[in-house]
Amino acid sequence: MRLLEKNTYEEMSVLCGRILGAQVLLKPDCALGLATGSSPIGAYEELVRQYEGGLLDFSQVRTVNLDEYCGLKAEHNQSYRYFMEEHLFGKVNIKKENTFLPDGCAGDVEAECARYEKLVAGMQVDLQLLGIGHNGHIGFNEPAEDFAAQVHQVKLAESTIKANSRLFKRMEDVPRSAVTMGIGTILKAKKILLIAGPDKADIVEKALYGPVTPQVPASALQLHGAVTVIISKQ
Numbered sequence: 116m117r118l119l120e121k122n123t124y125e126e127m128s129v130l131c132g133r134i135l136g137a138q139v140l141l142k143p144d145c146a147l148g149l150a151t152g153s154s155p156i157g158a159y160e161e162l163v164r165q166y167e168g169g170l171l172d173f174s175q176v177r178t179v180n181l182d183e184y185c186g187l188k189a190e191h192n193q194s195y196r197y198f199m200e201e202h203l204f205g206k207v208n209i210k211k212e213n214t215f216l217p218d219g220c221a222g223d224v225e226a227e228c229a230r231y232e233k234l235v236a237g238m239q240v241d242l243q244l245l246g247i248g249h250n251g252h253i254g255f256n257e258p259a260e261d262f263a264a265q266v267h268q269v270k271l272a273e274s275t276i277k278a279n280s281r282l283f284k285r286m287e288d289v290p291r292s293a294v295t296m297g298i299g300t301i302l303k304a305k306k307i308l309l310i311a312g313p314d315k316a317d318i319v320e321k322a323l324y325g326p327v328t329p330q331v332p333a334s335a336l337q338l339h340g341a342v343t344v345i346i347s348k349q
């Protein structure tokens with residue numbers, strides 16, 4: 116595990132974007148595992164800058180996102196598909212058919228989870244980007260009795276619903292469940308890159324140096340051999 120400390124969100128984002136960009140340069144048809152939320156926005160901006168500067172070509176890149184809310188259509192401005200279009204997909208030359216997220220509106224959620232698990236396994240993610248929740252969640256794997264091995268539907272923790280409510284007009288509009296990669300799915304990525312701001316310092320320390328426990332889902336990253344963590348001090 117490599118821990119890199121940066122002074123600001125901007126510095127963390129530039130470094131994160133450069134690592135993601137380096138992956139694309141090294142392997143133009145790589146599979147990137149992507150995250151949503153506030154943490155990666157600056158890193159996606161950096162990727163867009165590199166693309167606009169002529170350094171990166173996304174025409175062969177494939178992406179697979181960690182999670183999607185249940186019940187939000189792709190066009191909903193809080194769906195993760197919408198987020199990805201806004202911050203990355205719509206700004207680079209990636210092919211839409213090479214970008215994958217779980218279908219949060221699937222009629223048969225179990226079948227959707229099985230389909231997505233197979234898809235992610237088949238893609239062999241080269242580099243998985245992660246944020247972390249204040250309770251240690253990665254993807255939407257909330258603290259639990261066991262580590263979830265595969266893509267599954269989760270009931271979101273009250274603290275997560277509250278944290279996410281900042282982006283919705285009303286508390287009742289925040290989805291109560293999501294489809295997420297499991298911890299096992301995430302750990303199959305060849306390399307993992309986690310980014311976290313100063314408000315996550317305590318939970319990052321617990322996850323990286325505390326006991327490996329499903330009560331702190333990100334602690335499972337200790338079991339992976341190629342994890343880089345970038346934290347920003349402010």
Ligand code: F6R
Pocket residue numbers: 149150151152153154155181182245246247248252253254255
């Ligand atoms: C998002 C995701 C979540 C977020 C986490 C941190 O796809 O899987 O685990 O990474 O909730 O969110 P932010 O970055 O908004 O603090």
